[in-house]
Structure formats: structure tokens, C-alpha cells
Amino acid sequence: MARIVVVTSGKGGVGKTTTSASFATGLAMQGHRTVVIDFDVGLRNLDLIMGCERRVVYDLINVINGEAALHQSLIKDKHTDNLCVLPASQTRDKNALTMEGVGKVFEELSKDFEYIVCDSPAGIEHGALMALYFADEAIVTTNPEVSSVRDSDRILGILQSKSRRAELNLEPVKEHLLVTRYNPSRVDNGDMLTVEDVTDILAIPLLAVIPESPSVLKASNHGIPVVHQQDSDAGQAYRDMVARFLGAELPHRFIEPPRKGFLQKMFRSRA
Amino acid sequence: MSLLDMFKSNKESTCSASVAKQRLQILVAHERMSRSTSHDFLPAMQEDIMKVVEKYIMVSKDNVSIRLENDEQHSYLEVNVQLPD
Ligand SMILES: Nc1ncnc2c1ncn2[C@@H]1O[C@H](COP(=O)(O)OP(=O)(O)OP(=O)(O)O)[C@@H](O)[C@H]1O
């Protein structure tokens, strides 16, 4: 059976799609057969971030409605072996995502892939529920900011009550905290929550911290997930995330502010 | 207090991030509690309470209200029966 991993958050714009793209790519780079599915029906974007927007023919809803075979809708990634993208429909209504239909798609994908990564839409409505319902693991994507943390806690409640694993009383969905768009300088100034603050409040294991980084925008401009960028801090942080997810024990990087000038250092050093 | 301490910002208590943390801790604890005390059983319990009340007093359903409320430390069950004149 494939592992189904949902990238979820409640709040919009926190970095779910960016994360889904880099996480799935990272798993594939490590040799795992991976498919990444866009669940954001009506607002598809994963294809753009993955750089395959011009090769979309059929989408998830076409497959669910029997208008296309699964293999016709899967897009093989150009940059990475072992990786496929299943795009969302841009035109259909999200209610076309039926639980039965999604379940069937997962069952079929499970034959060919080791990991199924689901890019959830924002919110806690139907689309987000369908994205998380079948999950074995959840990457709870959170920005160090009040509304994002609160919404992540909401999503944790939903994972614990409305997922398939919760409904069938199976082992609970494995929860991972991913703090994204972290700005160590602002944390140091005292106007951004620290990683410890966020972990304290949400009380789930920290998988990784992704720094706020200009390379994310550049990567999306090119349609090449930032995890490919060797010298980018965010890219390195995503590679660490994947390695940790696969069991490696690595220290967390990029949570300290950049080196300070000599004078500032002197005043800080005994703090 | 050493001279050096004066240059340090008084982080713990005054910075906006620690205000954010305090507010979140209270809010999240509150919201978790209202999630865990699921109100799904309220209609059924209302039915049962009605049956008992009806055994002794003639009241209509409209004259009985049942509410569950939470604050930080307690949950209250409030049953209001308006008796006929
Ligand atoms: N680590 C980062 N550093 C800088 N910018 C980032 C980072 N992560 C995400 N962004 C930017 O934030 C914006 C939102 O990211 P993204 O689309 O991944 O979020 P999302 O959670 O999928 O949004 P939605 O809820 O709308 O689906 C994008 O412009 C993206 O480039």
C-alpha cells in the first residue's frame, strides 16, 4: 500500500502548494515512486509550480467521472524520475470530488506508487476534507503568525475526528508540523513567533522549518520546485525535511538570524 | 542589573510575539475544549429530559430549553423549564 500524505493548513497562502511540489519532488529524488495530486479544484496551481501546465490534458475530476483513464491524466515530471503530477480541474465544481471517486483513484494509484502527496486547498470545506480524508500522514503547514497557528489547530481537530482513520478507529493520522516562511531576524526582534512557540501551542512533532526566502518566488517563476535549487536556503530546508520524513536525524537549520555586525554581536553575546 | 542588561530588549514580557503567544495559548485551549465536549448528544438528551418532565408536568416542547456552555474552566448545562400557569 502507498502512504498517503496530505499537505494541509486551514489558512490560505501559507505555502502548501510550494511544499507539496518540493516534498513530492524530494521523495522522488530519493528514489521513491511518488505522485502529487492537486486537490484545489477551480484554483489549480500545482501544475504551474511543477512547470507542467502546458502538458495538462485530463484532470482528477475527469478520472473520477470516468471521462479519462488514470494513466491518461498522469503527467510525468520532466526534471525528476519516479515523479508524476495529477492536476486539478480548473473548470469543474469541487463537489465532483466524491469520497467514493477519490477512494478509487487512490486504490489504483497505490498499485504503482509508494507515496501519494495531496496538495489541499485552503479552508475546511469539502475540497480540504476530501484531500485529508484518506491520509495516513499530514504535513500541517503553518506560518509563525496568529491566524495560521489557530487554523492549524482547527485542522488538527478535523484530522482527529473526520479523517477515515478517525472514523474507523484506526491508528490516528501521523501529524507533522512544518513551519514555513520563517524569518529568523524578525523572530530575533521579538515580532514573530519562534519555532518553539508554535511547537508549544500545537504540540505535535516538528518536521522542519522552511525560511522565508526569495528563491521560492524565483523557483515558481521558472516552474522548477525550489528543492532543486542547490544553493537556496529554502531548497536545503526542503531537502532536510524529506530526509527527516524518511527517517534521518538531522539538526534544524535556518532558524538563527544571519550573522550580525561586530558591535551588535558584542551587546548580544551575553544575552 | 548590569550595564549590559540595559541594552537587551525586555523581550519576555513586552515584545509583540510574546503577546501573540499568550493570546494563542488561551484561544487554542478554549477551542480545543469546545471541540472535545461534543454537543452532538444535545437533541437526544433534550428528548429524554422532556420525557421525564412530561411524566409529572404538562409542558410543551417550546417551554423547555437546554443549553451547554463552556468557559475557560467549566462547562455548564442549563435546563430551563417554563411551568404552565
Ligand atoms: N518559504 C517561502 N519563502 C518565501 N515565499 C514563500 C515561501 N513559501 C511560500 N511562499 C510564497 O507564498 C505564496 C503562497 O504560497 P503557496 O501557493 O504555496 O501557498 P498555499 O498554501 O498553497 O496557498 P493556497 O491556500 O492559496 O493554496 C506564494 O507566492 C509563494 O511563492
Ligand SMILES: [Mg+2]
Ligand atoms: Mg495551494
